[in-house]
Amino acid sequence: MSEQAGYVPVVGAVAEPQPAPEKSYRFSEQAIQELEEILTHYPDKKSAILPALWIAQREYDGYLPPQAIQEVADRLERPFVEVEGVATFYTMYNLRKRGRHHLEVCTCLTCAVMGAYEVVHHLEKRLGVKVGQTTSDGEFTLSEVECLNYCGAATVVQVGDKYFGNITKENVDELIETLRNSNEFTPADLANAIVRLHIPERTAKK
Amino acid sequence: MAETLVLLKHRDVPGIENIDIYEQHGGYAGLKKALAMERDAVINEIKTSGLRGRGGAGFPAWIKWSGIPKDTKKPHYVLCNADEGEPGTFKDRExxxxxxxxxxxxxxxxxYATQSAKGYIYIRGEFVxxxxxxxxxxxxAYKKGYLGKSICGKEGFDFDLYIHMxxxxxxCGEESALMSSLMGERGQPRLKFPHAPLPIHEGVWQSPTLINNVETYAAASQILAHGGAWYxxxxxxxxxxxKIISVSGHVKKPGNYEVELGYxxxxxxxxxxGVTGGKLKAVIPGGSSVPIIPAELCKDFKLDYDAHQVVQYSMRTMRLPVVGSGGFMVFNDKTDIVVLMRRTAEFYTHESCGKCTPCREGTRWIFKILSRITTGGGLPGDIDLLVNICDQIDGRSYCGLGDAAAWPIMGAIKHFRHEFEYWIEHKRSPVGEDCLPPAPEPLNPLLTLTPV
Incomplete structure (x- = not known):
């Protein structure tokens, strides 16, 4: 093929090609077994991308660095970009490291009129961060999220796999204290809980 | 009028989530009756019952059920849409x-009715x-033989059920986007009938697929147990x-209430x-996608699939639904409708998947203009501009998300135009300072929500 005549590449408009992420797999023996079980649920490997990303999010400390996406892509024999495209589409896949507790405050319609913004402003002051940031000690990440569909108990806050209902700016301090004293790492706990939900009891191994 | 409990009849029985207690209260009777019938007779019961899809669109369920091909050249799939996301709705969760x-x-x-061997429940990730x-x-259910091979001793009827989070x-609550997501893709919608085959012919993995809401399947079990004519x-x-109506907002006892349609x-x-914290100002009767109803018109509306509101674009008139998914939100007179619509617009801006230009760009424009109005920068032509943008979005995308973003804005402009005009003229809220606290200062200049 001859060079394309008249084609002048636009300098500076194209992102620098990134080197391929290093291949160092971190899936544990249990994770590999879980992935094998999940693969039996679907007619093709591509369909397991979502659950596989949940496994990766657990194995990689509650978020998905490029290595995690590469590992999922390799294990499912799919291109890196395809898995990356899925991982960046869904809001529950964390592309950056989260704090030990990820506070997700619902501020959608009902919660907004029931005082969710007061809770958010209170938390911003109390934790010294803005929405979307993590505290310097890595304990809390504060986020605003769309409807969590528990509007009957507005305002609702999701932390890991748990919902906390009827939160007001008065009782939210109590929640913060309880979480500070717990030793859970909730982003990974959430991913673990979701992975376990895919596994039927008859095949689950302790 | 009191509640009519069909689905939620036993919700307060302790341990009803366990199979033994559920069976004691008439559980799995509908399945046993169905298995004694021919497949077509089961679909006929659904047809007699007049059951319509409970996810929001109200499409007659039996048409989907009977549309699944009678042969099994390709495997058939049964999907349950448990990706409940409509603001104001929490019936599927309960x-x-x-x-x-x-x-x-x-x-x-x-x-059984559609000869499917595999089913998936697509549950949203937050609903752990x-x-x-x-x-x-x-x-x-596997242990009791309601799932697996030869269900209830019926030779040749095998069914496996999986959870997909x-x-x-x-x-992903939109059916074609849900199927994309189940197949491991980005949750974006696909071309619809008549430009593409219906899911009942080519759905998930290009096979005939039946997809219904959680509440629709729950109702089907009761219809088979008690008969379509009774329903x-x-x-x-x-x-x-x-229909289960999820009531929230400024009411004394928010929660799920099951009532006859036409309530x-x-x-x-x-x-x-009753309303708390003031007098009734407005109701959003069916989730954030349906237009708002002001207090003085509430007496004219009933919760059924015939009820509708009409909005007028420059060249066309649209009939918009009232009951939707059943997310019934009540607002008292301290609520600022313009700020509420800004929040609604923010929701659709964030959730637009980005596939179709009218929705992707239009939702952002609506949000920007409403943000401008509610921060005191509204311009005299902004209301007409909003109507024009809604006109450009409504009905011009693959799925209904764009339509659903335009409808509440159109409804609010129809009934509360004076509040928009007040904001633009006086640069402050018509209901005073305590309407809604200001949203947090955004990190991202476009959205206040956390960037991914």
């Missing part, structure tokens, strides 16, 4: 949490608690049966204990 077996029973009946309940219920996307005695001529809007507020 159904799955408290009555998981009812949902599963409905799915097994659907699998409800999904645990479903997980336990599926495991119990979502990962945070409102768009059809409830409700109105075109909207038969009961008056004002009675619904009474049922939930």
């Amino acid at each position: 159904l799955m949490l408290k009555l998981p077996h009812m949902v599963i029973e409905g799915m097994i009946i659907a699998a 608690e409800s999904a645990r309940s479903i997980r336990r219920a599926i495991d119990q 979502g990962a945070g996307s409102y768009e 059809a005695t409830m409700g109105t001529e075109n909207s038969k049966g009961t 008056p809007v004002l009675d619904m507020i009474e049922l939930a204990g």
Whole structure:
């Protein structure tokens, strides 16, 4: 093929090609077994991308660095970009490291009129961060999220796999204290809980 | 008028989420009756009942059920849409949490009627608690022989049920986007009939697929247990049966209430204990996508699939639904409708999947203009500009998300135009300072929500 005549590449408009992420797999023996079980649920490997990303999010400390996406892509024999495209589409896949507790405050319609913004402003002051940031000690990440569909108990806050209902700016301090004293790492706990939900009891191994 | 409990009849029975207690209260009777019938007779019961899809669109369920091909050249699939995301709705969450077996029973009946061997429940990622309940219920049903090979001793009827968890996307509640997501893709919608085959011919993995809402399957189990004719005695001529309405907002007793379709809007507020914190100002009767109803018009509206509101674009008139998914939100007179619409617009801006230009760009424009108005920078032509943008979005995208973004804005402009004008003229809220606290200062200049 001859060079394309008249084609002048636009300098500076194209992102620098990134080197391929290093291949160092971190899936544990249990994770590999879980992935094998999940693969039996679907007619093709591509369909397991979502659950596989949940496994990766657990194995990689509650978020998905490029290595995690590469590992999922390799294990499912799919291109890196395809898995990356899925991982960046869904809001529950964390592309950056989260704090030990990820506070997700619902501020959608009902919660907004029931005082969710007061809770958010209170938390911003109390934790010294803005929405979307993590505290310097890595304990809390504060986020605003769309409807969590528990509007009957507005305002609702999701932390890991748990919902906390009827939160007001008065009782939210109590929640913060309880979480500070717990030793859970909730982003990974959430991913673990979701992975376990895919596994039927008859095949689950302790 | 009181509640009419069909699905939620046993919700307060302790341990009803366990299979033994569920069976003691008439559980799996519908499945046993269905298995004694021919497949077509099962679909006929659904047809007699007049059951319409409970996810929001109200499409007659039996048409989907009977449309699945009678041959099994390709495998058939049964999908349950448990990606409940519509702001204001929380019925599926409670159904799955408290009555998981009812949902599963409905799915097994659907699998029998459509000769499907595999089914998936697509549950949104946040609903871990409800999904645990479903997980336990599926495991119990396998042990009791309601799932697996030769169900209830019926030779040749095998059905496996799997859970597929979502990962945070409102768009995946749309059926074609849900199927994309199940197949491991980005949750974006696909071309619809007549430009592409219906899901009943080519759905998930290019195979015939039946997809219904959680509440629809739960209702199907009760229809088979008690008969379609019994179910059809409830409700109105075109909207038969009961519907779970999730009441939230400024009411004394928010929660899920099951009522016959055709229930008056004002009675619904009474049922939930009446308005708190002031007088009634407006109601959003069916989730954030349906247009708002001001207090003075509430007496004219009933919750059924015939009820509608009309909005006027420059060249066309649209009939918009009232009952939707049943997310009934009540607002008192301290609520600023313009700020509320800004929040609605923010929701759709965040959740637009980005596939179709009118929705992707239009939702952002609506949000920007409403933000401008509610921060004191509104311009005189802004209301007409909003109407124009809504006109450009409505009906011009692959799925209904864009339409749903335009409808509430159009409804609010129709009924509360004076509030928009007040904001633009006086640069402050017509209801005073305590309407809604200002949203947090955005990190991202476009959205206040956390960037991914």
